[in-house]
Amino acid sequence: MTLFQCILMGFLIVCAISVSFSKNLLNSVLIYMSYSLVMSIIWVCLQSPDLAITEAAVGAGVTSILFFSTLKKIKAIQIEKDKNGQKEAEKDE
Amino acid sequence: MSKLKPQEEYEKTKAFRFFRWLSGSKDPYVGEVEMQPQKETEVPETTILERMFEHRMVRNKVYDVKNNKKLTFFHKLYVAAAIFFCIALTALLLETVSYLPRTGNAGNPDNNVVSKRYIEHGLQETGALNIVTGMILTYRAFDTFGETNVLFIATCCVMILLMLDEAILKEKEEKDDRRFEPRDDAILQGTAFVLCPFIFIFGIYVILNGQLSPGGGFSGGAILGAGLILYTSAFGFKKTQRFFNELVYKIAKITALCMYGIIGSYFYITGANGIENHIPLGIPGHILSGGIILPIDICVGIEVACTMYAFYALFRRGGL
Numbered sequence: 001m002t003l004f005q006c007i008l009m010g011f012l013i014v015c016a017i018s019v020s021f022s023k024n025l026l027n028s029v030l031i032y033m034s035y036s037l038v039m040s041i042i043w044v045c046l047q048s049p050d051l052a053i054t055e056a057a058v059g060a061g062v063t064s065i066l067f068f069s070t071l072k073k074i075k076a077i078q079i080e081k082d083k084n085g086q087k088e089a090e091k092d093e
Numbered sequence: 094m095s096k097l098k099p100q101e102e103y104e105k106t107k108a109f110r111f112f113r114w115l116s117g118s119k120d121p122y123v124g125e126v127e128m129q130p131q132k133e134t135e136v137p138e139t140t141i142l143e144r145m146f147e148h149r150m151v152r153n154k155v156y157d158v159k160n161n162k163k164l165t166f167f168h169k170l171y172v173a174a175a176i177f178f179c180i181a182l183t184a185l186l187l188e189t190v191s192y193l194p195r196t197g198n199a200g201n202p203d204n205n206v207v208s209k210r211y212i213e214h215g216l217q218e219t220g221a222l223n224i225v226t227g228m229i230l231t232y233r234a235f236d237t238f239g240e241t242n243v244l245f246i247a248t249c250c251v252m253i254l255l256m257l258d259e260a261i262l263k264e265k266e267e268k269d270d271r272r273f274e275p276r277d278d279a280i281l282q283g284t285a286f287v288l289c290p291f292i293f294i295f296g297i298y299v300i301l302n303g304q305l306s307p308g309g310g311f312s313g314g315a316i317l318g319a320g321l322i323l324y325t326s327a328f329g330f331k332k333t334q335r336f337f338n339e340l341v342y343k344i345a346k347i348t349a350l351c352m353y354g355i356i357g358s359y360f361y362i363t364g365a366n367g368i369e370n371h372i373p374l375g376i377p378g379h380i381l382s383g384g385i386i387l388p389i390d391i392c393v394g395i396e397v398a399c400t401m402y403a404f405y406a407l408f409r410r411g412g413l
Contacts, residue, residue: 049307050225053299057315062401065322069408 005045012038025076029067036060220374221304221383229309230386230393231360238357241393244400245350251404257411265411278327285327292320300394304383310393317394318401325402330410339413342399349395352388360385 001009015035022028036059043052071077103109113119122128158164194201211228221227229237257265299306300313325333363370375382406413 050309050312053308053312054315057312057319058401061319062315062322062405065326066404066408069405073408 002045005042008038008042008045012042025071029064029071032067033060033064036063216377219304219383219386220377221386222377223304223306223309225307226303226309226386226390227383230303230389231384234357234360234385234389237389237393238353241350241353241396244396245346248346248400248403251407255407255411259412262410262412281327285323289320289324289327292316292323296320296394296398300390301380301387303390304386305378305380310390311397313390314394314397315401317398318405321398321402322405325405330406337402337413342403342413345395346399349392349399353392353396356385356388356392 012035015031015038019028019031019035022031036055039059040052040055043049043055068077098106114121155161155164211224211232215224215227216222219227219231221231296313296317298313299308299316300310303309303313321333321337360370360372362368370384372384374384377383381387403413
């Protein structure tokens with residue numbers, strides 16, 4: 001295993017752990033997206049470009065877009081805005 | 094010969110009552126059973142206040158973290174048990190991994206007759222330079238047909254759950270959540286304007302070159318679907334509906350699945366009975382080669398692209 005692959009593997013582990021530790025759901029989805037991208041580079045290094053193409057298109061593209069629209073449906077993205085609005089209201093008072 | 098009964102006599106029979114109940118023209122309970130509208134239950138204000146007070150008392154007692162010793166003990170035990178469970182699971186999995194055979198060993202179970210046959214005779218029998226696609230779409234075409242059916246059924250289920258009527262859709266679009274989004278975002282539209290043609294061409298290239306280069310039906314279809322989603326999120330559903338509406342979706346999807354079924358069953362029947370099939374294998378390396386791989390690749394690609402876009406559209410808007 002080359003140095004490049006070792007760096008990628010380390011990045012993968014950091015991403016996988018930080019997905020579950022980040023408190024903001026939007027951040028988790030973004031980190032998961034970067035996880036998929038790194039994974040697709042690793043697939044290329046392991047000489048399976050078929051999987052790399054699919055991983056980049058499905059894992060990083062379509063799945064995260066579905067996650068985003070789900071977060072919007074359950075109104076998880078708007079929460080931060082509401083908090084800011086409340087803070088501003090408090091300041092005004 | 095059966096005799097036609099007069100209407101009065103027929104109305105007394107059980108069959109008449111059954112069909113009347115089936116068509117729903119008469120409710121059997123109306124007029125027979127005494128029914129009264131439900132009375133509204135009124136709760137006096139004092140009991141509500143009492144209940145609220147009790148509720149608050151209970152909550153204060155239970156969630157009083159500083160003084161409730163049982164609760165603190167439970168929290169500590171919970172954390173300890175969670176950590177212990179994680180470590181035990183990791184140890185168990187690592188222990189299992191140590192029993193697996195070493196990679197590249199000659200006696201491994203994956204070094205059997207099947208893989209040898211695929212590698213040595215794959216090019217002659219399928220005519221595909223890309224062994225993976227040749228394997229998936231000829232030796233294992235039946236598996237892939239099942240997977241394509243799974244995609245079809247998955248979209249059908251999502252449609253049953255999330256599809257809305259046209260009237261509700263129009264009404265909903267007026268007070269939609271998209272109204273608060275930037276509608277014509279210049280950055281997104283500019284990026285999509287540059288990228289979309291390249292994404293579509295790359296997707297079609299991957300599908301058509303499935304037997305020659307890495308990729309194939311599923312990868313190319315996923316790229317096409319992602320491109321469609323990018324186009325839709327940049328320019329809106331109305332512009333996409335000019336070339337991809339519900340009718341086009343239905344026709345494309347069902348035709349692709351049926352074509353796969355027909356080509357596949359011809360291939361299975363001739364192969365299973367030892368009959369010579371009339372699909373030419375072509376010269377390996379040319380784009381029109383590989384026998385049934387190219388048409389099946391196109392079918393799978395259309396199926397996957399439709400599935401990806403349909404998921405997005407149904408989740409986002411409730412209609413195609």
